[in-house]
Every structure is written in C-alpha cells, then in structure tokens.
Amino acid sequence: MCCIKSSEWRRMSLVAVSPIYKCLMFVLQAEVFPYPEIGNEEVEEINQLVAPVERFFTEEVDSAKIDREAKIPPETLNGLKELGLFGIMVPEEYGGLGLSNTMYARLAEIISLDGSIAVTLAAHQAIGLKGILIAGNEAQKQKYLPKLASGEHIAAFCLTEPGSGSDAASIQTRATLSEDGKQYLLSGSKIWISNGAIADVMTVFARTEVDVDGVKKDKISAFIVERAYGGITSGKAEDKLGIRGSNTCEVSFDNVPVPVENVIGEVGSGFKVAMNILNSGRFSMGSSSAGMIKKLIELTAEYAATRKQFNKSLSEFGMIQEKFAMMALNAFVMESMAYLTAGMMDRPGLPDCSLEAAMVKVFSSEGGWICVSEALQVLGGLGYTKDYPYERYVRDCRILPIFEGTNEILRMYIALTGMQYAGKALTGKIKEMKKGNIGMVFGVVGKKLKSSLGGSVDYGLTGKDGVVHPSLAESAKKFEQNVSHVGSTVESLLYRYGKTIVDEQLILKRVADVMINLYAMTAVLSRASRSISIGLRNHDHEVLLANTFCSDAFFKNNYLMTQLQKHSPENNDANIKKIAREVLENRAYICSHPLERTF
Amino acid sequence: MSGRVLVGVKRVIDYAVKIRVKPDNSSVVTDGVKHSMNPFCEIAVEEAVKLKEKKLIKEVVAVSCGPQQAQETIRTALAMGADRGIHVEVTGKDYETLGPLQVSKIMAALAKKEDAQLVILGKQAIDDDCNQTGQMTAALLDWPQGTFASEVSFDGDKIKVVREIDGGLETIKIKTPAVVTADLRLNTPRYATLPNIMKAKKKKIANVKPADLGVDLTSRLEVVRVDEPPQRQAGVKVETVDDLVGKLKEAGTV
Numbered sequence: 047m048c049c050i051k052s053s054e055w056r057r058m059s060l061v062a063v064s065p066i067y068k069c070l071m072f073v074l075q076a077e078v079f080p081y082p083e084i085g086n087e088e089v090e091e092i093n094q095l096v097a098p099v100e101r102f103f104t105e106e107v108d109s110a111k112i113d114r115e116a117k118i119p120p121e122t123l124n125g126l127k128e129l130g131l132f133g134i135m136v137p138e139e140y141g142g143l144g145l146s147n148t149m150y151a152r153l154a155e156i157i158s159l160d161g162s163i164a165v166t167l168a169a170h171q172a173i174g175l176k177g178i179l180i181a182g183n184e185a186q187k188q189k190y191l192p193k194l195a196s197g198e199h200i201a202a203f204c205l206t207e208p209g210s211g212s213d214a215a216s217i218q219t220r221a222t223l224s225e226d227g228k229q230y231l232l233s234g235s236k237i238w239i240s241n242g243a244i245a246d247v248m249t250v251f252a253r254t255e256v257d258v259d260g261v262k263k264d265k266i267s268a269f270i271v272e273r274a275y276g277g278i279t280s281g282k283a284e285d286k287l288g289i290r291g292s293n294t295c296e297v298s299f300d301n302v303p304v305p306v307e308n309v310i311g312e313v314g315s316g317f318k319v320a321m322n323i324l325n326s327g328r329f330s331m332g333s334s335s336a337g338m339i340k341k342l343i344e345l346t347a348e349y350a351a352t353r354k355q356f357n358k359s360l361s362e363f364g365m366i367q368e369k370f371a372m373m374a375l376n377a378f379v380m381e382s383m384a385y386l387t388a389g390m391m392d393r394p395g396l397p398d399c400s401l402e403a404a405m406v407k408v409f410s411s412e413g414g415w416i417c418v419s420e421a422l423q424v425l426g427g428l429g430y431t432k433d434y435p436y437e438r439y440v441r442d443c444r445i446l447p448i449f450e451g452t453n454e455i456l457r458m459y460i461a462l463t464g465m466q467y468a469g470k471a472l473t474g475k476i477k478e479m480k481k482g483n484i485g486m487v488f489g490v491v492g493k494k495l496k497s498s499l500g501g502s503v504d505y506g507l508t509g510k511d512g513v514v515h516p517s518l519a520e521s522a523k524k525f526e527q528n529v530s531h532v533g534s535t536v537e538s539l540l541y542r543y544g545k546t547i548v549d550e551q552l553i554l555k556r557v558a559d560v561m562i563n564l565y566a567m568t569a570v571l572s573r574a575s576r577s578i579s580i581g582l583r584n585h586d587h588e589v590l591l592a593n594t595f596c597s598d599a600f601f602k603n604n605y606l607m608t609q610l611q612k613h614s615p616e617n618n619d620a621n622i623k624k625i626a627r628e629v630l631e632n633r634a635y636i637c638s639h640p641l642e643r644t645f
Numbered sequence: 646m647s648g649r650v651l652v653g654v655k656r657v658i659d660y661a662v663k664i665r666v667k668p669d670n671s672s673v674v675t676d677g678v679k680h681s682m683n684p685f686c687e688i689a690v691e692e693a694v695k696l697k698e699k700k701l702i703k704e705v706v707a708v709s710c711g712p713q714q715a716q717e718t719i720r721t722a723l724a725m726g727a728d729r730g731i732h733v734e735v736t737g738k739d740y741e742t743l744g745p746l747q748v749s750k751i752m753a754a755l756a757k758k759e760d761a762q763l764v765i766l767g768k769q770a771i772d773d774d775c776n777q778t779g780q781m782t783a784a785l786l787d788w789p790q791g792t793f794a795s796e797v798s799f800d801g802d803k804i805k806v807v808r809e810i811d812g813g814l815e816t817i818k819i820k821t822p823a824v825v826t827a828d829l830r831l832n833t834p835r836y837a838t839l840p841n842i843m844k845a846k847k848k849k850i851a852n853v854k855p856a857d858l859g860v861d862l863t864s865r866l867e868v869v870r871v872d873e874p875p876q877r878q879a880g881v882k883v884e885t886v887d888d889l890v891g892k893l894k895e896a897g898t899v
Binding site: 090093101125138 | 839
C-alpha cells in the first residue's frame, strides 16, 4: 500500500471505493459524451415526418372539443391511423414505421399537444403492443403486429387490479391450464385500463401455476388476449379530471379461453415482461413534456408581451420573467435528458436504460406539472377559464406523476438501484474488515482522510483532454464535486443502516433526487458541449441554461446531502414521521381548535 | 399521349411564419426559418395524383428548382403520390435571382424533354406572389393555358377547365398538351402520411443542372430594397364634416 504514489492511490481508491462512480452509468463517459447524434439522413427523415404530424395537430385536432365531449372523434382517430401513428416503432416488415426510440421521442413532442390522443396512442403502442414487440415470438408478431400497426386493431395493457397498483406482483387474476393443455382459462378484474373499452388485443398479466424443480409455484405470465375470445366485459368509462378523451375503464375476464400459443415469453416470466415493457416506454415522457412546455412558452409569451399593467407589459416584471426562465430551463433539461436516454437506447445491443428512463420520467412529470401551473398563473383569471387551453393542460398533466409508475415508486427504484452496486462493493469491504484485514481498514480510512482534506476531484470531464467545453467547465467541476460527495454520502448511509435502508423512504427520496439532478446535469453538459462544438444556432443561450441549471442543482444537491448526514440539524425526518404517526393514528387533524378554552 | 404530368413545386417560407426583413434591407430572413411546400403547389400535386388515381394519366413527375433543400419539397410531393422527382440544381446568386422567367424556361425545357401531356403549377407562390410562371411556361411552349383552375376534367382529347375570374367562373376547353395553374378551390391536398413518406424514400429523384437543359439563368430584374410594410398609424376621430375636410386639407390630400 505504501509504495503506491499518492495520486495513483487517490484515483484507485476513488474508483474502487466510490461505487457511485461505477454504477451511475452516465458517468461512464463513453455512454454520454459526446451527446448522441443521428445521421444527416435521419435528421432529414425526422423533419419530413414531423411536418405532416404538426400540421394535422394544428389543423385537424380540436382539443377543446375532445376534452369537453370526453371523446376522440372517429375522423380524428382515422386521421391518426392513416398518418401511421399507431405503429411508430413496429418494424416495417410488420407494417409499421420501424422508427427508432429517438424518432419516437421526436414525434411524442408533437403528439403531446393533445393529452387524450397522446395517452391513447401511448397505451396502444408504448405498452399495449410492446410485449409482443419485445418478447413475442415470430408467429405472434406475424399474427398480431400488422393490424395493430395500421390501427385496425387497438391494443391495451392490463396489469393493474383493484388490489394491486404499485404492488404489481400481488395481482390475483388467474390463468388455469385446461385439461388438454391447449388453452388457459383466464379470470379476474383489471382497473384503470387505458383503451379498455376499445381494445381488440390486450396484453393481460395473470398468475399461473408453474413447476419449478418439482415444486408447484405461482408465477405471473403474460398473455395476448383477443376480445373476440369472448368472456371479456368492459366497465363504464371513468370520468376523469384530465385526458378525458382517453378511454379508461375496468376490464373483467370470465373464464376467457386463451390458446397456449398466446403466452408471451416463457410461462412464469410475466413480471419481468411487464417491467421491461414499462421501462421501455418511460423515456418519451421527457420529450412530450418538453414539447408541451415549448408550446406553452410561445402562447404565454405572446400574452406577457402585450398585456400591460402599471403601464408596463407583464414581461417587464421580475416575477413573470422568472416563470419564463423556469419554463425554458425545464424544457431544456427535459429535452436533453430524453434524447440522451433515447440515444443510448438506440445503441446496438439493446442496452438497459431503465434507471435513466425512470429519472427522466420523475423529472419531467413534476417539472411539467409545475410549468403548466405557472403558465396558467401568467394569464391570471383568463388562465383559469375554459376559454383558454391552460386549465386543460393543467388537468391533463396531473396524471403524469401518477401513471407509468408513480413517482414515489420510481424514486425508490432509482435510489435502491443506485445504491445496489454501492452495497455490493461495501459488503465486500466489510467482510474484509471483519477478517481483520488491517490493510483494508487503513485503505478505507485513508481514503476518507484524503478526500476530506480537500483533494480535488477529477473525473476527467474538464481540462486538456476533457469532454466538456471550457465555457461549461465551472458547471462540470460542480458536477464532479457532487458525484464524489454522493459517493461518500451513500457509503455512510449504508454503514449506518445496512439492509434496513430499504424502509427509509425519506432518505431514499433524497438520494433519488440527487441522482436525478446528477443525470440532468450530465445531460445538459453533454448537450451544450456538443451545441457549442458544432456551432448550433443560439448555443450561447444553451450554455446559459446549462450553467444556470447546474449551479441551481449543485446547491440543491448539497443541501439534500447535508440533510443526509448523521444527526443533521437540517433534517426534520424524525419530527415529520412523528407528526404523521399522530395524525394517521387518529385519522384526523388532532390539534384543538385555536378558539377552544379550557376554563 | 404519354400520359405524363409534370408538376412544379416550390419551397417557400411557411405561411404561418412571421416574416422579418434582414437588417441590410436586401431580402427577407430565411436562416433557421421554417419552410414548406407552397400551398398552391400542394393543390397542384394533389390534382395530378387524383388524375392518376382516376387512371386518366399514367405518371406524375414532381419538379423543383433550387438548392439541396428543394429535395425535401420534392420528397413531400413523392409522399403525396408523385412517382418520381427532378431536382434542378440552382444555388447561390442564381438562386437569389431565380424568378418566373427562369423557372418557366426550365419547366418548358423539361416538358419537352419528358414529353409531358400536362404541366400543372400552383397559380402563384406565397413569397413573391408573381402569378407568372404558368403563363410564361405556356407561352414558351406555345401551349394553351388554363389558369386559376377550380375544376379540371378530361373531355375526349381536350381538357375542360373552370377558371376563377373576377366576375365569377369561366369555363374553357383547351387542347392537350397544356399548362394548368391551380387555384385555392381546386381540391383539398391530402396529408403526406408517415408510411407514404417512408415509401417515398425509395422513389427516385433525378439531378439536373439548368445548363444541361440549355437554360440561361441571368435575371432581368434587380432587387433594390426590401422593406417591411409601414406600421399602421392610429386613426383620428373628428366631430364634424368641416373638421374632416380641414384635416384632409392639412394632410395635403384635398
């Protein structure tokens, strides 16, 4: 140990002991720097494809009417089918457009102009038929994909049940194999099914009895179920706050005969199929939210520039300006994250970007919700009326943090996945320590000393061979500092809690938020670096946005990590839990009324 | 008859864009501005494709003159149903001064080369509003012309064209080969659907230079200055007619 040079020692220990460095896939620079690019031909193609879709949405889609009547008119639906929007990612050989994740994200920017249409299309292709696409066999693909791609058949994804929402593994719908072994009989109830009443082909998840080494076990399997099989009833359409044009209802299965050929993947592998499907669709929320915010910025800016009060136009007031800056920053970050993720997903070898996609979803759903609310605020009373689209955008956006995996669940996923690698590495070290490997102990202690003595952190993002452009160097340094800090924070959390960390949601929430911020910082640094390097129009503005966001995120991360330190005075968790306990025990607010007397 | 129809399509600044004049008043800002196919050209393409679907003609060839980006416009025409495209490459200064006279020479040359039975153009482009190319093309070819068409039908070896004119509608019958220019009410152009855009990728676009067609691109016009329309001034209310006359005299208009 002592004959290693101090600089090497520091690097080694940082790499070996700071597991976040390893597991944060996005710090593997090769993946995220440079920002993913698509070929010239593809850019041209995207522009070609975007034009008619934009036109259709501007000219033929009456969002106010769809919201008012809680229905998408058949002509509009037909128009969407003819445009080819029902099979965007289905390969050409099955009648789809065969577009990449990146192109899908680009089109999602426009489709999001109408929330009901966006959800109807997403329920159909991002999850409804996705199972067949990613886990189906050739026969299933040939049989079902062509009609699904053309929109002749509509698809739905049936997982959630009255008793099983976030806890998807607890579903009770059952599929029993018939005597002759040729079909399954499916029975159970599903709720909150988008396209439930109009779907012809559904991906349904049910428990099946599986033989595991001679032991009978209950495992979830995925099935392709046609409405034509009979025994399927759809309940009445839910009367929702937003996305009212999208059909959502209960779907009940009463001994529906499903041929064994319709099992997707292996019997018993259904849960994994479900998770893969959900993970693969999430990233597009980034681009659809960004698309919506960009549109809102245009509409709102028009108003802010012309409306005058106190003899000044609204756009001259600080608090209004702040809202526009916030919207621009959010749109910038969401775009950057979405296309970075899509670009990584499009790399050959089907890389697993479920962690990144989850981070995009959490950021975009919450950012989108805040932005539409602030946009409405700019218009004041007018924004509150149905004469303007703002209130509809607010209502449509409220579903974003709820569906496709609630943000609470996704934060747990993000934090635990991130910490998983840290945990593994640390377990090894702890074992060593117990074995009495003193050198190991010195190793860990030494490292802590070195880093706390303010040794500078360098992951190679900046400097002579750095991948980040010099005008972003400050932000990159802040990012590197955060990353190193996170590493030691996570380590100390694991020391403190060990496995019980799984139950410490308030802690995991902060870890997740830091990781989301870090991914966002990576995305904007990568994107802005590229924009400057290739001289995109308005790249100075991008640098401004990137630096502003990174600075803000840096301080937020530091605060979050301060709260995570042992006995942190900034951390009110114990009190919060106590308050919650007392309120929930009584199922009410328990304070005496302020006007009460005791005498 | 060859059964071939030539359709000219022009790439213009999108109709919804707010036009801005360059600071040096030399021309309009085009950099980074959204462009699309001239709306009247879309109507022309739609009519040609409709004729092909009715089996009245056999092939639709889309033509555009301009730099590399003109190919996007041709691709849109192909996605709408045209069979193949011809991109006449015009760049730089030549493109800046390209006008109806030069384009009509090119269209005339191509019409002869491709043995076209019919040339359909939009009645005018929304950027220069010239309304000349169709007429000039017909004159250069010495072909009959049916301009401002709101209805086109085949009548034996002739074409019946209903024209929108100031006084109402005028119906004429012209012999083929002929030039027709499309007016607003001729048809409603279809959307280029995404599957058709993908299919159109396989259709061919031939590359041609004006010199190959023996066309001289020199312009007879020189743009001196481009200005925005004057800001609309606020009106003034007056109490009596005498006041009105007084004000008019002041302004020197009476």
